[in-house]
Amino acid sequence: MKIWQIEKIIEILYLIKNFFLTYSVPIIWFIFSILFLYMTWREWRKSKESLESLNPAFFKDSNFGMSANIKIMGIDFESFAKELEKSNKESHKIAATAYFLAGLTALASFILTFI
Numbered sequence: 001m002k003i004w005q006i007e008k009i010i011e012i013l014y015l016i017k018n019f020f021l022t023y024s025v026p027i028i029w030f031i032f033s034i035l036f037l038y039m040t041w042r043e044w045r046k047s048k049e050s051l052e053s054l055n056p057a058f059f060k061d062s063n064f065g066m067s068a069n070i071k072i073m074g075i076d077f078e079s080f081a082k083e084l085e086k087s088n089k090e091s092h093k094i095a096a097t098a099y100f101l102a103g104l105t106a107l108a109s110f111i112l113t114f115i
């Protein structure tokens with residue numbers, strides 16, 4: 001190899017190093033913001049769904065109407081299911097809000113890396 005070829009390779013490696021040092025942090029913040037905003041959408045969508053495992057038909061017993069275990073424990077299944085459903089939806093909304101705030105913070109950090 002000639003000396004001018006080695007110098008050219010070193011110059012190219014120096015440009016690659018500068019590119020990664022300059023743009024790696026914004027790329028990481030952009031990936032984080034996309035990840036958090038996707039998680040926001042996913043949690044918000046889950047907050048609109050109902051819990052299928054709380055379907056009363058799942059607990060039906062042919063002889064007694066409801067399962068004997070639930071009757072013995074004295075639980076009003078309908079109110080329990082409604083309360084659990086409400087709690088589940090609220091927890092998904094809280095998680096969606098937290099992910100949204102994290103996504104906005106990551107997006108702001110992404111923008112601030114260019115200033």
